[in-house]
Amino acid sequence: MNRAVATGSIALTLASALTLTACGGSGGAGVAADAEQTLTVWAMGTEGEKLGDVAEEYEKSHSHLTVKVTPIGWDVAHQKLVAAAAAGKLPDVVQMGGSYLGEFADMGVLEPVDTKTVQEDDYFPAAWQQGSYDGKTYGVPWYVDTRVLFYRTDLAKKAGVEAAPATMAELRSAAEAYQKKADTKWGLSIQPGGLDTVQSFYQFLYSAGGTIIDDDGKAAVNSAAAVKALENYGSYFDKGLSEKSVRPGYDVTKDFNTGAVPMFFGGPWLTNLIDENYPDLKGKWAIAPVPADEASVSMAGGSSLAVSADSDHKAAAKELVAHLTGAKGQADWFERTNDLPANKAAWKTGDLATDPTMQVWRKQMDTARATPSQPKLTEITSKVDTAIESVTQGKSSAKEALDKAQSEIEGLVQ
Amino acid sequence: MSLTTGPAAPQAAAVDKSPHGGGKSGRTRRGNRSLSRHNLTGWLFSTPFLVLFGVFMLFPIVATLLMSFTDFGARNVTRPLEAEFVGLDNYTQLFQDDKFLKALFNTGYFVVVGVPATILLGLLAAILLNNGIDRARTLFRVGFYAPVVTTIVAVAVVWRFVLDPSDGLIASLASEVGLTAPDFLGSETWAMPSLIAMAVWRNLGTVMVLCIAGLQAIPAEVREAARLDGAGVWQELRGITVPLLRPTLLYATVITTIGYLNVFEEPFVMTQGGPSDSTLTVSLDMYREGFNFFHMGYASAMAYVLFVVIMGITVLQLRLLKDNTR
Numbered sequence: 081m082n083r084a085v086a087t088g089s090i091a092l093t094l095a096s097a098l099t100l101t102a103c104g105g106s107g108g109a110g111v112a113a114d115a116e117q118t119l120t121v122w123a124m125g126t127e128g129e130k131l132g133d134v135a136e137e138y139e140k141s142h143s144h145l146t147v148k149v150t151p152i153g154w155d156v157a158h159q160k161l162v163a164a165a166a167a168g169k170l171p172d173v174v175q176m177g178g179s180y181l182g183e184f185a186d187m188g189v190l191e192p193v194d195t196k197t198v199q200e201d202d203y204f205p206a207a208w209q210q211g212s213y214d215g216k217t218y219g220v221p222w223y224v225d226t227r228v229l230f231y232r233t234d235l236a237k238k239a240g241v242e243a244a245p246a247t248m249a250e251l252r253s254a255a256e257a258y259q260k261k262a263d264t265k266w267g268l269s270i271q272p273g274g275l276d277t278v279q280s281f282y283q284f285l286y287s288a289g290g291t292i293i294d295d296d297g298k299a300a301v302n303s304a305a306a307v308k309a310l311e312n313y314g315s316y317f318d319k320g321l322s323e324k325s326v327r328p329g330y331d332v333t334k335d336f337n338t339g340a341v342p343m344f345f346g347g348p349w350l351t352n353l354i355d356e357n358y359p360d361l362k363g364k365w366a367i368a369p370v371p372a373d374e375a376s377v378s379m380a381g382g383s384s385l386a387v388s389a390d391s392d393h394k395a396a397a398k399e400l401v402a403h404l405t406g407a408k409g410q411a412d413w414f415e416r417t418n419d420l421p422a423n424k425a426a427w428k429t430g431d432l433a434t435d436p437t438m439q440v441w442r443k444q445m446d447t448a449r450a451t452p453s454q455p456k457l458t459e460i461t462s463k464v465d466t467a468i469e470s471v472t473q474g475k476s477s478a479k480e481a482l483d484k485a486q487s488e489i490e491g492l493v494q
Numbered sequence: 495m496s497l498t499t500g501p502a503a504p505q506a507a508a509v510d511k512s513p514h515g516g517g518k519s520g521r522t523r524r525g526n527r528s529l530s531r532h533n534l535t536g537w538l539f540s541t542p543f544l545v546l547f548g549v550f551m552l553f554p555i556v557a558t559l560l561m562s563f564t565d566f567g568a569r570n571v572t573r574p575l576e577a578e579f580v581g582l583d584n585y586t587q588l589f590q591d592d593k594f595l596k597a598l599f600n601t602g603y604f605v606v607v608g609v610p611a612t613i614l615l616g617l618l619a620a621i622l623l624n625n626g627i628d629r630a631r632t633l634f635r636v637g638f639y640a641p642v643v644t645t646i647v648a649v650a651v652v653w654r655f656v657l658d659p660s661d662g663l664i665a666s667l668a669s670e671v672g673l674t675a676p677d678f679l680g681s682e683t684w685a686m687p688s689l690i691a692m693a694v695w696r697n698l699g700t701v702m703v704l705c706i707a708g709l710q711a712i713p714a715e716v717r718e719a720a721r722l723d724g725a726g727v728w729q730e731l732r733g734i735t736v737p738l739l740r741p742t743l744l745y746a747t748v749i750t751t752i753g754y755l756n757v758f759e760e761p762f763v764m765t766q767g768g769p770s771d772s773t774l775t776v777s778l779d780m781y782r783e784g785f786n787f788f789h790m791g792y793a794s795a796m797a798y799v800l801f802v803v804i805m806g807i808t809v810l811q812l813r814l815l816k817d818n819t820r
Contacts, residue, residue: 158785158786159785162568162571162788165571165572166571166572166574168572183568183788186568186569187568187569187571187572188572189572265660272769273768273769273770274765274766274768274769275766323680324680325659325677325679325680325681325769326679326680326765326766326768326769327654327658327679327680328763328764328765328766328768329654340660455568455569456568456787458786458787459786459787462786462787469768469769469770470770473682473769473770475770
């Protein structure tokens with residue numbers, strides 16, 4: 081019996097080894113763009129759900145195509161993409177989260193973008209940067225997101241805060257005023273620790289002129305500017321202006337509605353969420369740019385669209401990507417999802433051009449910064465998360481925490 | 495980490511002590527003599543199982559072992575053969591890794607507090623249901639067992655409400671009587687006990703079901719005899735129930751321990767290992783290293799360390815607890 085099992089398992093191992101190695105080699109000429117074919121597309125979250133409608137319309141004007149969209153949950157997206165990449169089964173077109181791109185580009189599973197036809201100048205600089213890795217472009221920016229300050233205008237009156245805080249010093253005094261004079265439980269909601277705390281911290285870090293990895297690709301997280309930013313961030317917890325405890329799945333809009341939290345940094349999807357869930361709150365809140373330190377710089381996130389290096393339908397896939405990332409396609413996409421267009425030309429039409437709150441997002445995107453594409457980005461940012469947590473929990477000084485993160489990150493950058 | 499397993503096995507062991515297995519061995523020996531044809535049929539019938547076992551169990555087990563000696567990372571997904579052999583580096587690195595040592599400690603904490611609590615409360619619930627409550631027995635059985643079959647996500651929603659420091663159940667009850675409840679999930683001291691409480695609540699139903707089955711297998715005459723001799727409730731429990739239930743309790747302890755050594759879901763959905771890694775368990779650390787950071791080699795080494803720990807503890811438990819029954 082032992083021998084049979086052994087033979088079986090060896091055969092199995094060999095078979096899987098062969099399939100794993102074989103998948104690297106396919107590709108080749110592929111099918112022409114106008115030939116009859118089926119395009120497969122993977123997209124995450126809300127995008128995945130709404131992209132189906134766009135695909136249907138696209139099929140109408142491209143009758144030779146069948147576009148099959150598969151929505152994937154963000155929570156399983158990374159694993160699913162890695163597994164698909166390993167099996168050589170990535171779809172023709174795939175949505176790439178900003179933090180994924182470096183990793184997949186490094187694996188060699190993405191087709192480089194032809195930068196002669198797709199113009200860098202058409203997109204926000206931070207959006208373009210997220211599609212690039214190692215000097216090459218692999219993803220075309222699809223939509224962007226950034227963070228701005230959400231604040232309660234009704235409570236601001238009570239607190240005697242006249243206008244939205246424009247500087248970091250004003251942000252602090254506004255938080256104090258809210259808490260003292262308007263009786264709010266907290267002054268500002270920022271994440272104290274746990275996964276992706278860094279996303280709250282970017283606003284402080286970038287505005288102070290700091291960064292995690294500098295333009296030369298070297299770790300720079302313990303610079304004087306970064307230390308100053310983290311000291312500022314930590315002081316909100318010291319002084320009881322921000323909540324120290326972490327709750328995964330914490331929904332800040334609930335506390336924003338009750339008034340327990342009068343200010344927080346949030347992304348574009350939250351405007352709709354607040355309007356839908358708390359209609360009574362309408363007119364009692366507003367958004368403002370990130371308060372300036374050296375400058376007002378927010379983080380940039382978002383997604384790009386990439387074509388799989390293994391795809392047999394590259395020509396048609398590139399046409400679809402060009403359609404979705406073009407000015408017209410993105411304006412239409414904004415109507416459907418409220419995702420902010422990455423293509424600057426799309427901002428010249430409709431609400432995007434006229435609505436004053438949209439201008440806040442637009443302005444913030446001009447200066448927003450993206451984290452550079454790095455294959456180990458998740459791990460790198462997790463070191464920063466740890467540093468932030470040790471400061472907000474009062475366990476170490478900003479300098480000590482960032483020095484430690486710096487030495488760890490130095491070993492992770494490429 | 496749900497511990498659902500058939501309650502039949504330990505109970506049978508508990509009752510069926512007479513060794514009348516002798517007849518069976520003769521039959522097996524006869525079957526072995528006419529080799530080829532019978533064997534072929536046997537193999538044929540086992541093939542589906544063997545194939546599935548090979549693909550989904552044996553291959554991953556072997557692959558993990560091999561991987562644990564390499565630096566398998568994200569780029570090796572498409573180029574698996576380029577992974578470099580690093581010998582025992584992953585293992586030596588593990589034991590210098592503060593995070594892993596903390597995870598190991600946390601897991602130990604979880605087991606040391608969680609297992610006795612689960613067994614004790616499970617046994618208590620079983621005894622209560624078996625003797626005390628007559629009317630609503632079924633209702634209570636279902637009530638205690640419901641958490642076992644409820645998905646962790648639903649459980650998490652309920653427990654977050656219970657533990658919420660601002661408007662949760664415990665916090666509001668505490669403020670009624672003028673106390674302030676701690677911030678359970680946000681405090682390094684309270685986060686782990688909170689998760690243990692949740693796990694005990696989720697798993698005591700399994701132990702209860704096992705124990706009820708065991709209790710019902712204790713012959714009524716034994717109890718009657720004890721009562722005639724004037725034994726009280728406590729004496730009956732100590733002299734009869736617990737000793738006769740020992741095999742069941744042993745089984746329950748072993749599976750609960752294995753389950754808790756693997757604990758993953760509670761910290762994953764409730765705290766993500768925080769605050770400050772105070773609820774980071776080995777399984778969660780392994781998941782992060784493997785799937786968030788793609789240190790597959792390192793995570794594989796972790797898996798094997800955990801395997802050895804579980805194996806060691808299980809063997810120890812079986813030795814220590816089983817010998818006493820004789």
